Amino acid sequence: MPGLTLGDAVPNLEVETTHGKMKLHDYFSGSWTVLFSHPGDFTPVCTTELAKMASYSNEFEKRCVKLLGLSCDDISSHKEWTKDVEAFAGDARVTYPIIADPNREILKELNMIDADEKDSSGRHMPSRALHIVGPDKTIKLSFLYPACTGRNMEEVLRVLDSLQRACKHKIATPVNWKLGEPVVVSPSVDNEQAKELFPQGFKTVDLPSKKGYLRFTNVD
Numbered sequence: 719m720p721g722l723t724l725g726d727a728v729p730n731l732e733v734e735t736t737h738g739k740m741k742l743h744d745y746f747s748g749s750w751t752v753l754f755s756h757p758g759d760f761t762p763v764c765t766t767e768l769a770k771m772a773s774y775s776n777e778f779e780k781r782c783v784k785l786l787g788l789s790c791d792d793i794s795s796h797k798e799w800t801k802d803v804e805a806f807a808g809d810a811r812v813t814y815p816i817i818a819d820p821n822r823e824i825l826k827e828l829n830m831i832d833a834d835e836k837d838s839s840g841r842h843m844p845s846r847a848l849h850i851v852g853p854d855k856t857i858k859l860s861f862l863y864p865a866c867t868g869r870n871m872e873e874v875l876r877v878l879d880s881l882q883r884a885c886k887h888k889i890a891t892p893v894n895w896k897l898g899e900p901v902v903v904s905p906s907v908d909n910e911q912a913k914e915l916f917p918q919g920f921k922t923v924d925l926p927s928k929k930g931y932l933r934f935t936n937v938d
C-alpha cells in the first residue's frame with residue numbers, strides 16, 4: 719500500500735483526541751513523538767500495549783519523547799477503555815492523548831491500515847503501526863505489525879536511543895545494540911574527519927577486504 723513512509727512529513731491533520739482537538743504539528747512541536755495505532759478499544763493485546771506505554775512514561779519523558787495513540791473508536795469509548803488500561807497497568811496512568819478515528823480517514827492518511835483485518839461491518843481496521851516522528855515532523859522509523867502480534871516497547875525505547883544518537887553524531891548503531899554499547903562510525907565519515915569528530919578515538923576492525931569500514935567508537 720503506498721503511503722506515508724520514512725522521510726515523509728506527517729500531514730498537519732486536525733484530530734480529535736481524549737485531550738481535545740489538536741493539529742498534529744502543534745502536538746509534535748519540536749520534540750520526538752511516538753504515534754501508534756491499535757486495532758480497537760477493549761481488545762486484549764491493545765490493552766496490554768497501552769498499559770505498557772503508560773508504565774514507561776518516565777522512560778519516554780527522560781528522552782523528551784511524546785506519545786500519541788490512535789484507535790478508530792470514538793472518544794467516549796477511549797475514555798471508558800482507559801479505565802481498563804489503567805486497572806491493568808497498576809499504578810501507571812494514561813497521560814498521553816488517544817486519537818479517535820471513527821471514519822477511518824486519519825488511519826489512511828497516516829498509512830496505519832491493516833489490509834487483512836476487517837471489522838464486523840467489513841470496514842478496514844488499524845494495524846499495529848508505530849511511527850517515530852522527529853522534531854522536524856518527518857517519519858524517522860516505522861513498525862508495522864499485524865493484529866495478532868503485540869509490539870515490544872523495550873524495542874521502541876531502544877530504537878529511540880539509536881535515532882537520537884544518530885541525529886546528534888555521525889554514527890549508526892550495530893546489530894542488537896543497546897544504550898551504552900559501542901556504536902559504528904558512519905560510512906560517510908573518512909578517517910581524518912573521524913579523528914576530529916571522535917576525539918575519544920575509534921577502533922577499526924581488521925577484515926579480509928582491508929577496506930577499514932567497520933569502525934567502533936563510543937558516544938553518550
Ligand code: BEZ
Pocket residue numbers: 757758761762763764765865866
Ligand atoms: C487485540 O488487541 O487483542 C486484537 C485486536 C484485533 C484482532 C486481534 C487481536
